[in-house]
Each structure stands twice: as structure tokens, then as C-alpha cells.
Amino acid sequence: MIKTCIIGASGYAGADLANIIQHHPEFELAALYVSANSADAGKLLGDIHPKWFNQITLPLTPIDESNLGSLANNFDLIFLATPHEASHVWMPELTSGKAVIMDLSGAFRIKNKDVFEQFYGFAHTASDLLSQAVYGLADWHQEQIKQADLVAVPGCYPTASLTALKPLQQNGFLESAHLPIINAVSGVSGAGRKAALGTSFTEVSLTAYGVLGHRHQPEISEYLGAPVIFTPHLGNFKRGILATITVKLQDGVTAEQISAAYESSYTNNPIVRLRNTWPKIDDVANTPFCDLFWKFDPESGYLVVTSAIDNLLKGAASQAVQCANLRFGFDSHLGLVASKLQKGLVN
Numbered sequence: 001m002i003k004t005c006i007i008g009a010s011g012y013a014g015a016d017l018a019n020i021i022q023h024h025p026e027f028e029l030a031a032l033y034v035s036a037n038s039a040d041a042g043k044l045l046g047d048i049h050p051k052w053f054n055q056i057t058l059p060l061t062p063i064d065e066s067n068l069g070s071l072a073n074n075f076d077l078i079f080l081a082t083p084h085e086a087s088h089v090w091m092p093e094l095t096s097g098k099a100v101i102m103d104l105s106g107a108f109r110i111k112n113k114d115v116f117e118q119f120y121g122f123a124h125t126a127s128d129l130l131s132q133a134v135y136g137l138a139d140w141h142q143e144q145i146k147q148a149d150l151v152a153v154p155g156c157y158p159t160a161s162l163t164a165l166k167p168l169q170q171n172g173f174l175e176s177a178h179l180p181i182i183n184a185v186s187g188v189s190g191a192g193r194k195a196a197l198g199t200s201f202t203e204v205s206l207t208a209y210g211v212l213g214h215r216h217q218p219e220i221s222e223y224l225g226a227p228v229i230f231t232p233h234l235g236n237f238k239r240g241i242l243a244t245i246t247v248k249l250q251d252g253v254t255a256e257q258i259s260a261a262y263e264s265s266y267t268n269n270p271i272v273r274l275r276n277t278w279p280k281i282d283d284v285a286n287t288p289f290c291d292l293f294w295k296f297d298p299e300s301g302y303l304v305v306t307s308a309i310d311n312l313l314k315g316a317a318s319q320a321v322q323c324a325n326l327r328f329g330f331d332s333h334l335g336l337v338a339s340k341l342q343k344g345l346v347n
């Protein structure tokens with residue numbers, strides 16, 4: 001078994017990750033960590049997330065920030081489900097031993113250091129690690145992920161957006177004079193577990209936020225290879241993302257070519273489901289899937305494609321497990337779906 005720990009395990013993404021790892025046939029859930037002064041230190045994960053009461057009984061251990069190197073040598077695999085700043089500061093030590101690191105934060109996703117000051121509010125100080133990190137878009141970067149010792153697991157909106165757009169971009173269908181327009185709605189769990197006024201029950205009502213300035217815009221553009229307009233929205237539901245994306249295609253592209261592009265990208269992939277109706281959030285919530293459906297207007301050359309994911313699973317925890325599976329030589333979907341033919345979350 002591959003000895004695994006999760007740092008940031010009390011949070012939403014970390015807890016979902018613990019559930020997947022606990023049921024995984026090859027990864028052993030050996031320890032769970034929270035910050036040194038965590039209010040949840042010493043509690044059992046199943047006590048603070050009672051969905052897993054008596055199911056996940058490991059305690060949440062406060063991390064010893066002065067001895068991170070010991071984690072790097074004690075574990076084969078470390079998942080970081082921590083704030084960007086914590087991942088950034090801890091990474092040099094966590095990468096100093098044998099452990100392979102899957103970082104769910106945004107601290108190592110972007111290659112251009114300047115982006116961090118502008119979009120993340122801190123200056124990046126780990127240039128070498130930034131250049132070594134592999135972007136863990138699991139359905140597209142398999143070969144790089146298999147070799148990586150540090151994987152930067154993509155953000156939730158970029159996962160939904162890139163899964164929809166990459167087949168079009170790879171086939172040269174996108175018309176560069178018109179930017180892809182991405183409108184996406186996320187459930188409130190996207191903002192994490194910490195209490196905040198803007199995400200409290202009585203305050204949340206469907207609204208745009210981060211307009212023309214969200215940190216996922218440079219992430220999507222970098223890995224699409226083209227600028228985009230990205231507008232996130234906060235919705236009054238718990239989990240899931242629905243992204244509706246409008247693109248102008250090159251003259252002459254046909255509906256048949258579009259279908260062929262999506263099918264050749266995802267036909268043998270049990271995680272990305274090419275749907276025959278418009279996906280709903282409820283179809284993917286609590287699953288590791290990304291569901292896609294599109295419609296093309298040959299008159300105007302515009303395509304509308306919808307992408308639906310669970311922000312905490314395909315947008316965070318289950319994609320991190322896809323990356324870990326690839327890195328350790330397993331099928332990408334191991335421990336996530338029962339088989340290539342039977343599509344359902346193993347829970």
C-alpha cells in the first residue's frame with residue numbers, strides 16, 4: 001500500500017479526499033493534519049464531518065511546522081488541501097524527501113511568477129519548484145503527471161472550462177479573433193469551510209463576482225493557450241459548478257467535426273461523460289464526473305458547450321486522486337469509478 005497523508009483534512013476538499021483515500025484499493029490513509037493552532041486539532045474527522053461519523057475515525061493532528069521534512073520522508077504520497085499561502089511556504093521542505101506531492105491549492109499552477117502578486121496577493125519565492133510542478137489536468141496531461149513529483153491540481157472552474165474547450169483548441173477550431181466567453185456558477189462550498197459573511201446562508205443569492213479579475217482567468221488562458229473572458233457566479237446551492245461557454249469557431253468547421261473532436265478526446269475516458277442532454281448540477285454532485293453537452297449553429301459559427309462538475313470532487317479531490325493514480329502507475333479512475341463500463345462513484 002502507498003502510505004498517504006492529507007494536510008488540511010478538516011476542510012471541505014480535504015475531507016472528501018479522506019473519504020476517497022479510505023476506500024482506495026492502493027492508497028493507505030495513514031494520517032490527517034490540520035494547522036498548528038486549528039480549532040479542530042485532536043478531533044476525529046468523522047466527528048466534525050458527521051456524514052462520516054464512525055467511518056473515518058482518524059484524528060486531526062496539528063502539524064509541526066518546524067519538522068515538515070519528517071513528513072516528506074515518512075509518507076509516499078502527501079495531499080495538500082491547504083490555503084495557497086500555506087502550500088507555497090511549506091513546499092520546499094515537503095518536497096525534500098521521498099514523498100510525491102499533490103497540491104490542491106493554486107500556489108504552483110501558474111508558471112509566470114508575476115501572476116501571483118496580481119491575482120493571489122503574495123510574491124512567489126519558489127521559482128525552481130514552480131518550474132518543476134506539473135499542471136494536473138488529469139484527462140489531458142497524463143504523460144507529464146506520470147513523471148511528476150509535484151503536481152499542481154487545477155482549480156475547479158479551470159477544470160470545468162478546460163475539459164470543455166481543449167478538444168476544440170487541440171483541433172484548431174477556435175477562431176482567435178473572438179475570445180471564448182465562460183459564464184460559470186459555483187456552489188458555496190467553493191469558498192471553503194471557514195465562516196464568512198459573503199457565504200453565509202442569508203447573504204448568498206445568485207450573483208457574479210471576481211468580474212474580469214478572478215485568479216482562474218490566467219489559469220484557464222495559460223492551459224488553453226488563448227485568452228478568455230471568465231465570469232464566475234456564486235449560487236445558493238452547496239456543491240457543483242455549471243459552466244456555459246460560448247465560442248466562435250473557424251469558418252467551415254462542421255457539427256460532425258465537433259462531435260469527432262469530443263469523441264476522440266474522451267470516448268475511452270470513464271470520467272468525462274459526453275451527454276445527450278444539457279447536464280444539471282445534480283447529475284454530477286457527489287461524483288467524480290465531468291459532463292459535457294453542446295449545440296452548434298452553423299449559420300453564425302457559434303458553439304455553446306456546457307460543462308458540469310462537482311467542485312469538491314472533479315474540481316479538487318477526485319482529480320487529485322486521478323493524478324495520484326497516474327503517478328503511481330494505476331488507471332486514472334481507480335477508486336473513483338467501478339470500471340470503464342460501470343460509471344458510478346465508489347463510496
Ligand SMILES: NC(=O)C1=CN([C@@H]2O[C@H](COP(=O)(O)OP(=O)(O)OC[C@H]3O[C@@H](n4cnc5c(N)ncnc54)[C@H](OP(=O)(O)O)[C@@H]3O)[C@@H](O)[C@H]2O)C=CC1
Nearest residue numbers: 008010011012013034035038081082086105190192193316
Ligand atoms: N473548495 C473548492 O471547491 C476547491 C478548493 N480548492 C483548493 O483546495 C484547498 C482547500 O480548499 P477547501 O477545502 O475549500 O478549504 P477549507 O477552508 O474548507 O479548508 C482548508 C484546510 O486547510 C487548513 N488550514 C487553514 N489555514 C491553514 C494554514 N495557515 N496552514 C495550514 N493549514 C491551514 C484548514 O484547517 P484548520 O484551519 O483547522 O487548520 C482546513 O483543513 C485550497 O487551496 C483551495 O483553494 C481547489 C479546488 C476547489
Ligand SMILES: CC(=O)N[C@@H](CCC(=O)OP(=O)(O)O)C(=O)O
Nearest residue numbers: 105106155156157186187190191
Ligand atoms: C465559490 C468560490 O468562492 N469559489 C472559489 C474557487 C475555489 C477553487 O477552485 O479554487 P482555488 O483552488 O483556485 O482556490 C473562488 O472563486 O475563489
